[in-house]
Amino acid sequence: MTQTVEDAPPELTPRQRYARRQRRRSIVVAAASTLVVATLLVAVVVRAPGWEEVKASFFDGDRFRESFAEIAPAFKLNVRVFLIAEACILVFALLLAVARSSRAPALFPVRVLATVYVDLFRGVPVLLVLFLLGFGVPALRLEGVTNDPVFWATVALILSYSAYVSEVYRAGIDSVHESQRSAARAVGLTSTQSLRFVVLPQAVRRVIPPLLNDFIALQKETALVGVLGPIEAARRAQIYSSRTFNFTSYVAAALIFLAITIPLTRLTDWLLARQRRRTMAGGPA
Amino acid sequence: MTALTVEGVTKAFGTKTVLAGIDLRVADHEVVCLIGASGSGKSTLLRCIDLLEPIDEGQILLGDEDISAPGVDEDVVRRRLGIVFQGFNLFPHLSVLQNVTLGPRKALRVPRADAEARAHDLLARFGLGDKAGEHPDKLSGGQQQRVAIVRSLAMKPEVLLLDEITSALDPELIGEVLDVIRELRSAGMTMVLATHEMGFAREIADQVHFLDQGRIIESAPPAELFSTPKQERTRQFLQRILDARRL
């Protein structure tokens, strides 16, 4: 007899019903228009003169399967390099940024060194650094210094990218309002403690999207390792292509790279959207 | 017995003189209010006392110690003073509890359990017991300011400096913050408050100083200063306040 409110589903008001109808309609329209545009695009492309040649040259199914089977194992090298490099870059770049942001007079030479480093490695093409380190250093035949090209390629990437990433960190540090630092010092924390417990945690959180952006860029740059000899994914695609004069292998390699970078790109977007709120609090309502 | 002494302090930012010679004394357990228009130097004075800004001339003594002398370890001094800002300045990436325990744990090396216990006590005392796990963005302005006060208290300061702590709050939230100050006063906390809340100043201050253009124009117990100001400028200032119905 007495029906509790939870038993019956809530009745929608006419306004809510209308809103729901509108939402459904807009979804249908979006889907339909996407379908139409996609169909048109495909129709136009397939009818274009030269499509058959393009398809045979870039999108050949058999060549794709064949080259993919060769390229996928080679991609493991790229993955190894970017995982190791990224870990080192995140740490080294933070050290550089902290060095450049330091205010103590005693640390002046450190500040200058860090600035010189960043200027240098942002200005020199990564390729040159690769050659200098990858061929130049091993040629010196120094005791105890490895000549492994993968090692030196990774080092070259770390040295170059840290310069860029340190600027990202620095922007993050600068973006933390001075009042946070004041509050930290006021509570009795030393300069270092303020940096470590108050400024840096906020700074780093703020720059996660641009950091991820640089990480994504790094993943593509691992192809440069091939310049020093080791066969990574892009080189493997090139070898296949030069044997067969078909470019499908390049498309296959590109897809493998995208399979990693695209999910990361979406993750970056999601993080950006999520993180806004927290950084606004702590100040006046 | 004198908790805080300020003697002949001047401070300029570039060519602009903000403090033109300040002398004041605060005795133990005394509550002193600084009033004056914006730009009169109240905030700067408090920041100078807390060594957040260097002074140009003069001396600041905390108890017997000259804290403005060159070579003083500022970090140690700041642990003896507490300061609460107009904008609260809570650490947004930490919970309320973490905000309060950060200072004691890292600067005073208090073990975590002890720091947290004291934090919980303080928070509960000021009606924030259930907010310990929240982040500042979930709190109202009044709650955030109370947390900011608790954060300073966690360091067991000898003197508490409060820089217009209600100016950024909606009117209905001011009361809860003033209640905290009242309680601290009864507990004997030595405090220096810069404030626009004249009624409150009248209520709790032992001494009121009126600042104008970097100088203390008049100092007197509140009953005297508010009813019978001796200086013309004090009178004008108070008249303006009255006209705006702030008293």
Add this chain to the structure above:
Amino acid sequence: MNGRRLICILTTVLLAGGALAACGDDDDDATTDTSGASGDGCASGNTVSDGVLTIATDSPAFPPWFVDDDPTNGEGFESAVAYAVAGELGFGAEQVEWTIVPFNNAFAPGEKDFDFDINQVSISEEREQAIDFSDGYYDVNQAIVGFADSAAAGATSVADLQDLRLGAQVGTTSLDFITDVIEPSTEPFVYNDNSAAKAALDAGQVDGIVLDLPTAFFVSAVEIEGTAVIGQFPSTGDSPEQFGLVFEEGNPLRDCVNEALTALRDSGELEAIEQEWLSDVVDAPVIDIG
């Protein structure tokens, strides 16, 4: 009105300028002898620029194929062959122009800016799909260069090389040789060009690099101290590996050049050139590929 007049003048000026440009030949006016300028009948009209034979090679251009990185001096085996062929086609030395094309680009499919490319390009069926080759002008063996005191030294058969780290330039028959014939247990290192491969050898990152025999000799004799030609490999298959001149697919000039090569072979001039530039580079132990 003024606007219209201005346009008229501009158009006239432009057209006149265009006509003048079309008339004048931008090249040297010193030799405008039209009789042999565009080559004898076969080559005339079949070159990229009229009256000029455009030959391509890579840079740097290494000995013994070229000398001093200057194809125009006629020194070096390929430079000499190129000028000999040009002469047979009716082009004097002043009518030969050189252009730089990276090794792998020469035989990539597509339109070419040169009449032919001469750059130690081995004739292969795969490459024939993309471009046209002339007949071979040199029989070539692959060879391996390494440090005389390295793990590679003294190798007498392919089995001795299988555990080594080898290197070669991408897209070359040398790389194919490593992959298909030597079949090393570790993947070879692959480089954009021979300069990088040599740098790697010098840095001790590879035990040996595979190159054609004459280049191998040059590297060991002149370029990298302490290296030697560890050995040469006999040709696999029925016919020897040969270098050929590279033409854009379907270029009728190819047939003219084949006639020229036949003439040079018959007259003994091709052999004389080989003797002059490559005679001292054939002594290297033969590595068994059985």
